[in-house]
Amino acid sequence: MSEPLLQIRNLSKRFETPRGTVHAVNDVSFDIPRGSITGLVGESGSGKTTLGRSLLRLIEPSEGQTIFDGTDLNRLDKSGLRAARRRMQIIFQDPVSSLNPRLRVRDVIAEGLRAHGIGNARSRRDKVAELLEEVGLSADHMNRFPHEFSGGQRQRIGIARALALEPEFIVADESVSALDVSIQAQVLNLLLDLREKRNLTMLFIAHDLSVVEYLCDQIVVMYLGRVVEKGPSRPLYRNPSHPYTQALLSAIPMPDPGLERSRTLLKGDIPSPLHPPSGCVFRTRCPKAAEICAAGTPEPVTVGQFHQSYCKRIEGRHATT
Known part of the structure; x- marks a missing residue:
């Protein structure tokens, strides 16, 4: 395997509740090789989404290390994390709730560019047009609202938003589970094309193991917050x-x-x-x-x-x- 872009070491996330401590992610360790797609699988409640969000510090981990290209993300201050986030993005599971219904598509996709002060209004508009074309939509779609699109088209908009800052690493959190099977195949092929074109590294979270087998280079299996098995896709599926x-x-x-x-x-x-x-x-x-x-x-x-x-x-x- 190639050199890891991301190294997860003894990562844990606990939530304190009135009933006690919830051990959502417990002492998880694995590597994500540069340019690869790693599948994270397990039943609902196994901690997959919590782990994915903890890697990006959308949820603050309780302990452990997330080493991204040699830097421990969990030790970064606010400004350091802000800079690192340009290199890491997420595609959310629900393409309906993850898009602001009050914003036009051009504003949804350009939101990250504005937040990081990249370009002016004209250059951002041109960038949005390029991204829409790249994910299989038309530049003319940028003036529409999210509710005017199908589920598959909305997920493509979500992918375009994730690509806007030219990230190196993407967490795809159940990004095809809400789509019809035929649309799933189109989105999966799009992700594979983007991986090759942009040399992306991905963590693909899913519960459908047939999808993971098709897409991923290695698999990490989780159960109740812990890793129970991990390895290259083909050997793990065969044995x-x-x-x-x-x-x-x-x-x-x-x-x-x-x-x-x-x-x-x-x-x-x-x-x-x-x-x-x-x-x-x-x-x-x-x-x-x-x-x-x-x-x-x-x-x-x-x-x-x-x-x-x-x-x-x-x-x-x-x-x-």
């Missing part, structure tokens, strides 16, 4: 080692209805992050759980090249071989 990853992959629909896949059905719901299970956080739903799984947090075990799994049973097997 998932963690029981949670195996269950997620077994739920992907087969394109041929005549083919059958062995399903791993998980019992119950994801536990509350207020009171996560001891030891392995997945053990209360794991079909392979054993007594050892309650004893201590699993350590990462290398199961292939750049491929690691956080499982006490795997850890135990490696310890005896």
Whole structure:
């Protein structure tokens, strides 16, 4: 793999509530190689969105490091973070609520340019026209309001807004989950084209593993705030080692209805992050759980090249071989 643009080290985010402490993200570490697309997957409530926003300090992390091109973002003051944010942007999940309905498209896209004092009114207008063309819309659309567009077109506007400051890194937070399948494919292909054209690095957050397999170079699997498996996309899909990853992959629909896949059905719901299970956080739903799984947090075990799994049973097997 290439040199990482982003290094996440022991990142945690906790929220204090009247009922106790919510462990939304817990001791997460992984790298995002420069020019790659890293997929972040897991069920709803696993901490994916909180992690993505914590990386950009849209939510302040509780502890840990986010090292972006050699600089720890979590140690930057307000002015330093403002400068760094020109290099990092986000595409939000909901293309309706993320666009200000009172602003015309030209003002939505140019908002970041104005905030950073880039260009004048004419140059910003020209930039907006270029961005609209780049994401597959017409420059004539800049004078319309967001409600005049379809869901897929609104997401393209959101992508154009994210590109306005020429970022190097983009967090795409469930950016196709609200779209029809045919529109999803168009937006995914657009993201791939933009990655190649602009040499972008992305964190693509999703729950649809078939989409992630198509788009991403490496995968990070999260459950209840913790990473349970991570590795290059193809080896991880072909040989998932963690029981949670195996269950997620077994739920992907087969394109041929005549083919059958062995399903791993998980019992119950994801536990509350207020009171996560001891030891392995997945053990209360794991079909392979054993007594050892309650004893201590699993350590990462290398199961292939750049491929690691956080499982006490795997850890135990490696310890005896």
